[in-house]
Amino acid sequence: xxxxGEALKSAAGGALxxxxxxxxxxxxxxxxxxxxxxxxxxxxxxPSTKTFTLPDKFVTDVPxxxxxxxxxxxxxxxxxxxxxxxxxxxGNADLAELALAIGSIxxxxxxxxxxxxxxxxxxxxxxxxxxxxxxxxxSAGKAVSALRALGFLGGSGQRITYPGPGAIDKTxxxxxxx
Amino acid sequence: MTDLETAAGDQMSRRTxxxxxxxxxxxxxxxxxxxxxxxxxxxxxxxxxxxxxERLQDVLDIFATNEAFGVTxxxxxxxxxxxxxxxxxxxxxxxxxxxxxxxxxxxHLDAQKRTGGRLRTDTFFLTDPHVLExxxxxxxxxxxLEDAAIASVxxxxxxxTHARRPNLVKQxxxxxxxxxxxxxxxxxxxxxxxxxxxxxxxxxYGTVAEFYDALREKGIIDGSTVGGGKKIVYPGPGAIDSSxxxxxxxxxxxxxxxxxxxxxxxxx
Numbered sequence: 001x002x003x004x005g006e007a008l009k010s011a012a013g014g015a016l017x018x019x020x021x022x023x024x025x026x027x028x029x030x031x032x033x034x035x036x037x038x039x040x041x042x043x044x045x046x047p048s049t050k051t052f053t054l055p056d057k058f059v060t061d062v063p064x065x066x067x068x069x070x071x072x073x074x075x076x077x078x079x080x081x082x083x084x085x086x087x088x089x090x091g092n093a094d095l096a097e098l099a100l101a102i103g104s105i106x107x108x109x110x111x112x113x114x115x116x117x118x119x120x121x122x123x124x125x126x127x128x129x130x131x132x133x134x135x136x137x138x139s140a141g142k143a144v145s146a147l148r149a150l151g152f153l154g155g156s157g158q159r160i161t162y163p164g165p166g167a168i169d170k171t172x173x174x175x176x177x178x
Numbered sequence: 179m180t181d182l183e184t185a186a187g188d189q190m191s192r193r194t195x196x197x198x199x200x201x202x203x204x205x206x207x208x209x210x211x212x213x214x215x216x217x218x219x220x221x222x223x224x225x226x227x228x229x230x231x232e233r234l235q236d237v238l239d240i241f242a243t244n245e246a247f248g249v250t251x252x253x254x255x256x257x258x259x260x261x262x263x264x265x266x267x268x269x270x271x272x273x274x275x276x277x278x279x280x281x282x283x284x285x286h287l288d289a290q291k292r293t294g295g296r297l298r299t300d301t302f303f304l305t306d307p308h309v310l311e312x313x314x315x316x317x318x319x320x321x322x323l324e325d326a327a328i329a330s331v332x333x334x335x336x337x338x339t340h341a342r343r344p345n346l347v348k349q350x351x352x353x354x355x356x357x358x359x360x361x362x363x364x365x366x367x368x369x370x371x372x373x374x375x376x377x378x379x380x381x382x383y384g385t386v387a388e389f390y391d392a393l394r395e396k397g398i399i400d401g402s403t404v405g406g407g408k409k410i411v412y413p414g415p416g417a418i419d420s421s422x423x424x425x426x427x428x429x430x431x432x433x434x435x436x437x438x439x440x441x442x443x444x445x446x
Contacts, residue, residue, distance in 0.1 A: 032377040036377070097381065128363060
C-alpha cells in the first residue's frame with residue numbers, strides 16, 4: 001500500500017500517466033491492502049519494517065508500473081497459497097480460510113492490472129490467462145526473497161515509508177473486515 | 179517422525195507465518211505474541227475442532243459438479259452470443275476472455291477428477307432465460323456465482339484441515355483464486371467501479387453442503403424443483419478453446435508436510 005500511495009502521488013503530479021479508471025482501481029487496491037494490514041495489526045502483529053524501496057521507473061513509467069504490479073501481486077498470491085498450507089498443517093482452518101479470503105483479492109488485483117496492461121498495449125492475450133494461480137514457494141517466508149528481487153526491499157531505488165503519501169480512500173469498497 | 183510432525187514442530191510457528199503473511203498486506207509483520215492473540219487463536223482452534231467436518235468425497239464431488247456446471251454454462255453463453263442473442267452484443271474482447279474462462283473451468287474439473295471428485299449430475303438448469311439475452315443479467319449472475327464458488331472453497335478448508343490434507347488446501351486455493359479473477363472481470367463488465375470492490379472475499383457458507391443447497395435453491399441443480407428452466411448438459415455446445423490459457427494444473431512447490439502428493443510438481 002505504501003508503493004501504491006507513491007504511484008498515486010506520482011499520477012496526481014502528472015509523472016505517471018494512469019487514466020482515471022486506473023487511478024480509481026489503484027486507490028481501491030491501496031485501501032484493500034490497508035484493510036489487510038489493519039486486520040493483522042488488530043490480531044497482534046507488529047511490522048518488522050515500515051521502510052521499503054521503489055523499483056526503477058515504478059512510479060514514472062506506465063508499462064513498468066503495470067508489469068511490476070502484476071509480478072508483485074503474483075508474489076502476494078503465492079505467499080498466501082503457502083500460508084494457507086502452513087495454517088492447515090498447524091490445524092488452524094480459520095486462518096487457512098482467511099488466507100484465501102485475502103489471496104482472492106490479490107488475484108483480482110492481478111487480473112485488473114493485466115486488463116489495464118492489455119488495454120494499454122503493454123502485453124497481449126487475455127487478462128485471465130491462467131488456469132490456476134501459481135504456487136511459487138515451499139514456505140511463506142520465501143516471499144521476502146521475491147520482494148527483494150523485484151526491488152521493493154533493500155533495493156537501490158527511492159526509500160519509502162508506510163503508509164506513503166495521501167489519505168486512504170475506501171470509496172466503493174465492501175467487506176472491509178473478514 | 180512424520181513429515182507433518184516435522185513441519186509443525188520444527189519449521190513453522192505462528193511467528194514465521196506472521197512474518198510471511200504480512201508481506202501480502204504490503205508490510206513485513208513480526209509479532210511478539212503470534213499472528214493472533216492467544217485467546218483468539220484458542221477460540222479459532224475450538225471453533226475448528228467443534229465443527230463437524232464434511233466427508234472429503236462429498237466436498238470433492240460438489241466441486242467437480244460445480245466446475246462441470248461452469249464449463250456448461252459458459253459454453254451455452256458463448257453459443258448464445260454466437261447466435262446473436264445478446265442485446266447489446268458482447269464485445270469480442272469479452273468473448274475471448276469468456277472462452278478462456280470456459281477452458282479454465284475445464285482444467286479445474288480435470289484437477290478435481292484426478293483428486294477423486296465425481297459428478298453428482300451432468301445436467302443443469304438456467305431458470306432465468308435473460309442470462310442468455312441480457313448482458314446485465316449475465317454479469318450480475320456471474321459475479322454471484324463466482325462469489326459463491328470462492329466461498330465454497332473457503333468453507334472446504336475446515337474439512338481439508340481436519341483431514342490433514344494441506345495439499346488439497348493448496349490445489350483448491352489455486353483454482354478458487356482464479357475464480358476471483360473471473361469475478362473481477364464480470365464485475366467490470368457489469369459496470370461496477372472500482373471493479374475491485376471487496377477488501378476481503380466474503381465467507382458465505384459454513385459448509386460446502388450449504389453451497390450445494392444454494393445451487394439447488396437457485397434451480398441450477400435439479401431445476402425441476404423450482405419449475406424447470408432451460409436444460410443444459412455438460413460440456414455444453416461448442417469446442418473448448420484453451421489457446422489463451424497457461425498453468426493448466428495446480429502445480430508448483432508445496433509446503434513441507436503436505437501429504438497426498440509429490441513434494442514438487444511442474445506446470446504443464
